[in-house]
Amino acid sequence: MTDFEPILAVSALTRSFGGLVAVNDVSFTVNQNEIFGLIGPNGAGKTTLFNLISGLIPPSSGQLLYQGESITKLRPYKIAKLGIARTFQNIRLFGTLSALENIIVARHIHTKSNVFNGVLSLPSAAKEENLALAKGKELLNLVGLSDRAHEKACNFSYGDQRRLEIARALALNPKILLLDEPAAGMNTGEKQSLSLFIRQISQQFNLTIVLIEHHVPLVMGLCDRIAVLNFGKLIALGNPCVVKTDPVVIEAYLGAET
Numbered sequence: 001m002t003d004f005e006p007i008l009a010v011s012a013l014t015r016s017f018g019g020l021v022a023v024n025d026v027s028f029t030v031n032q033n034e035i036f037g038l039i040g041p042n043g044a045g046k047t048t049l050f051n052l053i054s055g056l057i058p059p060s061s062g063q064l065l066y067q068g069e070s071i072t073k074l075r076p077y078k079i080a081k082l083g084i085a086r087t088f089q090n091i092r093l094f095g096t097l098s099a100l101e102n103i104i105v106a107r108h109i110h111t112k113s114n115v116f117n118g119v120l121s122l123p124s125a126a127k128e129e130n131l132a133l134a135k136g137k138e139l140l141n142l143v144g145l146s147d148r149a150h151e152k153a154c155n156f157s158y159g160d161q162r163r164l165e166i167a168r169a170l171a172l173n174p175k176i177l178l179l180d181e182p183a184a185g186m187n188t189g190e191k192q193s194l195s196l197f198i199r200q201i202s203q204q205f206n207l208t209i210v211l212i213e214h215h216v217p218l219v220m221g222l223c224d225r226i227a228v229l230n231f232g233k234l235i236a237l238g239n240p241c242v243v244k245t246d247p248v249v250i251e252a253y254l255g256a257e258t
């Protein structure tokens with residue numbers, strides 16, 4: 001990949017569920033280090049698009065290129081390993097595991113230990129465990145949850161669970177982070193600090209971020225560019241000022257919100 005190539009290219013991507021075309025011939029590119037917003041009414045196809053990019057479901061047609069290579073037919077773990085991590089609109093943590101354990105479990109995608117050297121307690125496995133532990137604590141500290149490392153995830157508030165999910169995604173050392181409505185369930189103050197936090201991690205970890213979010217001020221203030229989906233179709237793409245004043249977007253989405 002050259003510096004000028006987009007890190008992610010979505011090309012004529014389509015996904016149908018029976019007769020419903022949830023994502024309909026969508027094309028756009030995301031640049032390296034960009035904070036890219038994805039907005040649109042409920043049911044517009046935003047989460048389906050994330051499910052396609054992260055390999056959870058295959059497209060009906062179309063292509064996905066990551067760093068210039070096709071990831072269209074890859075399995076989710078492979079895509080995660082290549083550097084695309086995500087959070088979920090419906091939080092998917094292991095509720096009965098502690099915060100720290102939730103992160104360590106995610107990191108196993110990058111550790112070489114397998115069941116055998118784990119069982120045999122080989123030094124290499126122990127070393128990797130310690131590394132995973134240290135990294136997990138570091139990430140909990142980053143998301144402001146270090147004093148609750150050993151509490152069960154199910155006892156956390158929505159806002160804290162969302163932060164924990166971000167920490168878990170970061171444990172994969174991603175290049176792209178897909179955030180599906182990370183501010184849902186947060187109050188205004190939490191939303192503001194989340195916004196600052198997203199900008200901070202994008203710089204600190206040299207991340208490209210794709211953000212699905214309904215809170216319009218957050219999206220407009222944070223994103224370099226915004227794509228608008230409506231009934232599966234891409235209806236607008238551009239910088240926040242352009243999108244905010246686009247009559248088609250106001251009609252389909254912003255009008256209803258404001």
Ligand SMILES: Nc1ncnc2c1ncn2[C@@H]1O[C@H](COP(=O)(O)OP(=O)(O)O)[C@@H](O)[C@H]1O
Binds near residue numbers: 022043044046047
């Ligand atoms: N697994 C599925 N099976 C059937 N229909 C689905 C499935 N996933 C999503 N859909 C439908 O696709 C459309 C887009 O959903 P979704 O991507 O979740 O929208 P958004 O995230 O923008 O609110 C909706 O009409 C939804 O009901």
Ligand SMILES: [Mg+2]
Binds near residue numbers: 046048
């Ligand atoms: Mg959704």
